[in-house]
């Protein structure tokens with residue numbers, strides 16, 4: 001009986017240790033547990049997805065008015081008046097607000113941050129000019145997040161190797 005208890009105690013301690021190790025990278029979890037759901041990487045993405053699921057009749061009659069996960073809004077000059085003043089713009093702004101609240105660093109399938117699409121939409125309605133957010137150019141397209149941290153390390157090592165080899 002006593003042994004069994006000790007074993008489970010060890011298991012629990014090991015489990016806690018692992019939990020703590022994995023959570024060290026995510027210190028907010030400890031400081032703001034009430035916001036855990038959206039601070040956990042997956043929770044935020046899921047919530048942002050739900051924001052995008054919010055549909056409105058003001059947009060639904062034209063598929064190019066509907067913001068989806070692919071982040072493409074493509075509104076022609078001839079449509080911009082209807083888009084901006086027919087209620088779809090207001091609805092779209094509410095979706096951006098919702099995303100902003102649950103996942104500030106959200107980006108779409110085109111890699112465009114939500115702020116880019118929001119900005120383009122607001123500019124378009126300020127000027128009443130057609131716009132197309134599908135042409136987003138990802139400034140980091142050649143390097144993933146992994147690449148961004150990994151490549152500087154590699155180039156530092158390469159430089160050191162060059163210096164060591166050629167004495168430059």
Ligand SMILES: *[C@@H]1O[C@H](CO)[C@@H](O)[C@H](O)[C@H]1NC(C)=O
Pocket residue numbers: 063068070071072134
């Ligand atoms: C984006 O998604 C919408 C809805 O799913 C679709 O109608 C549209 O063609 C897509 N655009 C691109 C560029 O994939």
Ligand SMILES: *[C@@H]1O[C@H](CO)[C@@H](O)[C@H](O)[C@H]1NC(C)=O
Pocket residue numbers: 051054055056090091094095098
């Ligand atoms: C969905 O959109 C409507 C208006 O278009 C808004 O009133 C409502 O708050 C939105 N819901 C969520 C969960 O953002």
Ligand SMILES: *[C@@H]1O[C@H](CO)[C@@H](O)[C@H](O)[C@H]1NC(C)=O
Pocket residue numbers: 115116119120123
């Ligand atoms: C938003 O759009 C304006 C006008 O085009 C531009 O000057 C500004 O840099 C944009 N901001 C962001 C965050 O994209």
